[in-house]
Amino acid sequence: MSTTPELLYFDIRGRAEPIRLLLEDIGIQYTNKQVNLKDWAAIRSTTPFHRMPVYTDGDIEIPESFAIMNYLGRKYDLLGKGMKSQVRCDVAVEAWRDYGNRLASVFGALSTSEAARKTFIDTEQLSLLSDIETFYLNKASAALYWVGNAPTVVDYFAFHLIDGIASQFPRLLSQLGALKEFHEYFSERTNIKIYLASNRRPEALFYGPNGKVFPR
Numbered sequence: 001m002s003t004t005p006e007l008l009y010f011d012i013r014g015r016a017e018p019i020r021l022l023l024e025d026i027g028i029q030y031t032n033k034q035v036n037l038k039d040w041a042a043i044r045s046t047t048p049f050h051r052m053p054v055y056t057d058g059d060i061e062i063p064e065s066f067a068i069m070n071y072l073g074r075k076y077d078l079l080g081k082g083m084k085s086q087v088r089c090d091v092a093v094e095a096w097r098d099y100g101n102r103l104a105s106v107f108g109a110l111s112t113s114e115a116a117r118k119t120f121i122d123t124e125q126l127s128l129l130s131d132i133e134t135f136y137l138n139k140a141s142a143a144l145y146w147v148g149n150a151p152t153v154v155d156y157f158a159f160h161l162i163d164g165i166a167s168q169f170p171r172l173l174s175q176l177g178a179l180k181e182f183h184e185y186f187s188e189r190t191n192i193k194i195y196l197a198s199n200r201r202p203e204a205l206f207y208g209p210n211g212k213v214f215p216r
């Protein structure tokens with residue numbers, strides 16, 4: 001049995017990117033196995049639920065991206081210290097998950113009209129993110145992490161999604177000063193900086209309708 005954990009996912013950032021960021025940041029050696037969409041059909045039936053990501057650590061095989069993050073959070077003490085912090089961590093993760101799911105439905109579904117996409121980009125997105133930013137600012141600590149004085153799993157979800165906003169909607173991010181500040185701060189962490197500049201990080205954010213890579 002291999003002692004090096006393996007993360008199996010497409011060759012995009014997508015649902016695996018917070019997991020990659022966490023592993024990279026805390027310096028875990030892992031096999032970053034990336035599958036191109038054209039090769040997926042051949043391995044689909046070998047994965048639990050026939051989907052990815054899947055994380056394998058010794059004799060533990062974990063499908064479901066949030067279960068993987070919770071596993072890593074428990075294993076490496078990244079879920080917050082004490083009840084209040086743990087609840088704050090859970091709430092923030094859910095808020096980012098809602099935003100991520102909304103993004104997936106707006107940009108990943110063929111059925112979404114151009115008009116609905118435009119409404120999301122022009123108005124809805126700022127409202128959703130302003131609420132998340134208000135939550136972020138209502139923290140007990142002056143530190144720039146989402147919970148307490150050290151990273152928790154939510155910092156990796158938040159960084160991944162804000163990084164997408166920074167690259168796709170830079171003007172929007174300039175209206176969200178606290179999220180922008182967090183993004184800049186977190187991107188300077190030593191191992192995060194190394195990862196962002198490395199070829200281990202996929203270029204593409206996600207596969208859109210018809211398997212098109214986004215952004216092209």
Ligand SMILES: N[C@@H](CCC(=O)N[C@@H](CS)C(=O)NCC(=O)O)C(=O)O
Nearest residue numbers: 014015050051052053063064065066
């Ligand atoms: N709830 C799951 C969703 C997993 C999921 O939808 N994975 C997609 C990629 S993001 C997938 O494997 N799609 C391939 C397929 O359905 O054939 C999670 O969060 O891990």
